[in-house]
Amino acid sequence: MTFEEHGIYIKSTGGQEKTKCPKCSHQRKKGSDPCLSVNIDEGIWNCHHCGWKGGLKAELVTNTASPLVKPDEPKTDLPESVISWFDERCISVNTLINEGIGYKNRWIQFPFYKNGEVVNIKSRTADKKFRQEKNAEKCFYRIDHIKGMETIIITEGEMDALSLVECGYNNVISCPDGAIAPGTSPSDRKFSYLLSAEDELMNAKMVILAMDDDAPGHAMRDELSRRIGREKCCRVTYPEGCKDVNDVLVKHGQDRVVEIITEAHPYPIDGVISIKDVTEEAIDLLLKPDHKGLSTGWVCLDGHYRISPSEVTVVTGVPNMGKSEWMDALMINMVQDYSWRFGIFSAENFPVKHHLLKLVGKFSGSAFWGDDKLTEETARNSMAVLDDYIKFIGTQEDNITIESILDQARILNFRYGLNGLIIDPWNTIEHKFRQGESETNYVSRVLAMLNTFAKVNELHIWVIAHPRKMEMDNNRKPVVPSGYDISGSANWFNKTDNVITIHRHKDDDEDYVGVHVSKIRFQYKNGIPGKGKLGYDVRNGKYYEYQERFKEALFG
Amino acid sequence: MSEMENTTSTKRDLKKHYLDRLYSTKGEPTYDYHKRKMRIGLHEQFDEVWVKYNNGLATYREWEHSLNKWLTMEQI
Numbered sequence: 148m149t150f151e152e153h154g155i156y157i158k159s160t161g162g163q164e165k166t167k168c169p170k171c172s173h174q175r176k177k178g179s180d181p182c183l184s185v186n187i188d189e190g191i192w193n194c195h196h197c198g199w200k201g202g203l204k205a206e207l208v209t210n211t212a213s214p215l216v217k218p219d220e221p222k223t224d225l226p227e228s229v230i231s232w233f234d235e236r237c238i239s240v241n242t243l244i245n246e247g248i249g250y251k252n253r254w255i256q257f258p259f260y261k262n263g264e265v266v267n268i269k270s271r272t273a274d275k276k277f278r279q280e281k282n283a284e285k286c287f288y289r290i291d292h293i294k295g296m297e298t299i300i301i302t303e304g305e306m307d308a309l310s311l312v313e314c315g316y317n318n319v320i321s322c323p324d325g326a327i328a329p330g331t332s333p334s335d336r337k338f339s340y341l342l343s344a345e346d347e348l349m350n351a352k353m354v355i356l357a358m359d360d361d362a363p364g365h366a367m368r369d370e371l372s373r374r375i376g377r378e379k380c381c382r383v384t385y386p387e388g389c390k391d392v393n394d395v396l397v398k399h400g401q402d403r404v405v406e407i408i409t410e411a412h413p414y415p416i417d418g419v420i421s422i423k424d425v426t427e428e429a430i431d432l433l434l435k436p437d438h439k440g441l442s443t444g445w446v447c448l449d450g451h452y453r454i455s456p457s458e459v460t461v462v463t464g465v466p467n468m469g470k471s472e473w474m475d476a477l478m479i480n481m482v483q484d485y486s487w488r489f490g491i492f493s494a495e496n497f498p499v500k501h502h503l504l505k506l507v508g509k510f511s512g513s514a515f516w517g518d519d520k521l522t523e524e525t526a527r528n529s530m531a532v533l534d535d536y537i538k539f540i541g542t543q544e545d546n547i548t549i550e551s552i553l554d555q556a557r558i559l560n561f562r563y564g565l566n567g568l569i570i571d572p573w574n575t576i577e578h579k580f581r582q583g584e585s586e587t588n589y590v591s592r593v594l595a596m597l598n599t600f601a602k603v604n605e606l607h608i609w610v611i612a613h614p615r616k617m618e619m620d621n622n623r624k625p626v627v628p629s630g631y632d633i634s635g636s637a638n639w640f641n642k643t644d645n646v647i648t649i650h651r652h653k654d655d656d657e658d659y660v661g662v663h664v665s666k667i668r669f670q671y672k673n674g675i676p677g678k679g680k681l682g683y684d685v686r687n688g689k690y691y692e693y694q695e696r697f698k699e700a701l702f703g
Numbered sequence: 704m705s706e707m708e709n710t711t712s713t714k715r716d717l718k719k720h721y722l723d724r725l726y727s728t729k730g731e732p733t734y735d736y737h738k739r740k741m742r743i744g745l746h747e748q749f750d751e752v753w754v755k756y757n758n759g760l761a762t763y764r765e766w767e768h769s770l771n772k773w774l775t776m777e778q779i
Contacts, residue, residue, distance in 0.1 A: 480737055482741070483741040484744075512733075529779050532776050
């Protein structure tokens with residue numbers, strides 16, 4: 148049985164469609180309401196008004212077993228109205244005759260020839276109602292014309308195929324069932340016609356997909372290219388205002404159709420960018436010789452570490468060597484020099500009031516404790532200015548996770564436009580491992596998440612992470628830890644853009660904070676790995692360029 | 704009072720308001736590079752907001768916020 152025999156009239160030949168219910172629509176006030184959902188691929192239906200449901204399944208099983216029916220060749224005596232209908236669409240009579248287009252009872256008939264025999268007929272009316280012969284073979288339209296062809300053009304419908312034939316292309320086929328609904332996963336049965344041209348498609352060197360420029364057309368194009376192989380698929384770009392090949396033919400003529408087929412470009416492969424795609428951006432970069440990251444505010448570090456958006460920097464160091472202090476100082480420098488806005492999760496500095504006073508000290512350059520501490524007015528003024536630039540995050544939850552930090556950062560970015568995000572330190576976050584996930588894999592996954600977040604939101608993320616254990620040198624002083632010494636995984640070094648170790652070097656001759664830059668991914672703009680020396684003012688928490696002690700120079 | 708009325712009524716006194724605020728602010732000189740850089744930045748930002756305000760692209764509230772931010776920074 149067919150849908151029509153059940154009283155269900157549908158326009159499409161595949162996918163999902165809503166139409167009038169033969170059981171209840173004629174009794175309803177809203178008689179034209181399409182309350183019957185029909186899944187044409189699966190052959191089932193359900194009425195959302197009266198609840199009538201059913202399917203063709205039993206019949207389909209029978210049909211599968213029954214032999215395929217070969218319809219008779221259509222009558223090609225076309226009335227004048229049909230010829231003029233095609234003529235309006237720039238399809239000539241010659242093409243109609245050559246392709247054996249027929250006409251019967253208001254239905255225009257497109258015969259599907261295979262090995263010289265008609266195996267199916269697709270019929271359509273002028274108002275876009277479609278139907279195909281019952282129990283006929285599913286195959287591409289014009290399948291005989293692609294035998295031995297190196298290049299094959301596939302269109303969505305017969306009219307597009309005829310348009311290309313009109314323009315001189317013979318190696319054109321079209322899908323018998325049109326496009327698929329976007330966002331659905333069509334059954335293999337829907338694409339059973341691919342088997343009819345399996346050898347030809349596999350042996351072809353190039354397959355040009357000329358589907359409609361709409362959502363179903365794109366979905367169809369994606370699915371066909373996935374099945375045929377994207378490496379040999381090309382797609383066409385239509386001029387503005389045209390949605391398919393026939394549109395181009397009608398509005399712009401044959402030359403333009405030839406042009407779009409000639410200019411069909413390779414199907415993009417996910418994650419692969421061709422040089423052509425980024426040439427202009429690279430040239431822009433080349434023509435900007437001063438394209439450098441931003442200075443940290445300490446000249447001695449300019450050659451080793453500069454700050455660019457969309458990157459992740461991990462900062463490590465032995466405990467109590469000033470990682471968080473340096474990070475705060477860097478943040479204040481970025482606020483003062485470039486008006487950067489920050490979201491900061493700093494669990495070790497809770498409650499926030501302590502942290503805020505430390506930041507105010509750095510910001511104003513005045514001590515926030517002791518006899519000569521800054522005045523209330525200066526503190527209030529500093530806080531009033533800083534309020535625009537710094538937001539503390541993760542202050543409420545007991546168990547803060549990386550996801551919750553990123554959620555809050557995303558909202559802050561939306562409201563204020565963040566430039567930087569600081570996560571200090573890593574070990575105070577509650578880490579949620581997936582079932583069976585190792586720490587290495589977890590770190591790798593989270594760093595990938597941070598990298599993506601930084602790139603998507605164009606902000607710089609700093610993560611402060613502790614080394615796994617403190618190693619001592621021969622003088623029983625802590626050794627400067629590297630990125631590979633960070634607790635958890637070597638991915639800390641491998642998967643981040645920049646790695647910095649903060650280490651205090653103190654002996655009889657010198658006392659400075661060493662900023663050891665051990666990794667810079669983009670060295671042409673952010674500097675080359677090396678070491679900078681900073682002095683630390685414990686009163687206001689600021690870092691300065693370190694001045695070498697000149698005791699020996701003075702006194703020999 | 705709508706935003707537009709508010710903008711129109713304050714437009715005449717804008718220069719006076721600005722000068723009053725400027726003269727009443729006791730700026731502290733500083734040799735700190737970063738603080739000076741931020742002061743210059745906020746001053747430039749305020750200039751831009753004023754131009755935008757004159758062209759109807761910024762509100763009085765934005766103009767005042769920008770002025771406050773700059774003059775506050777001058778006092779730190």
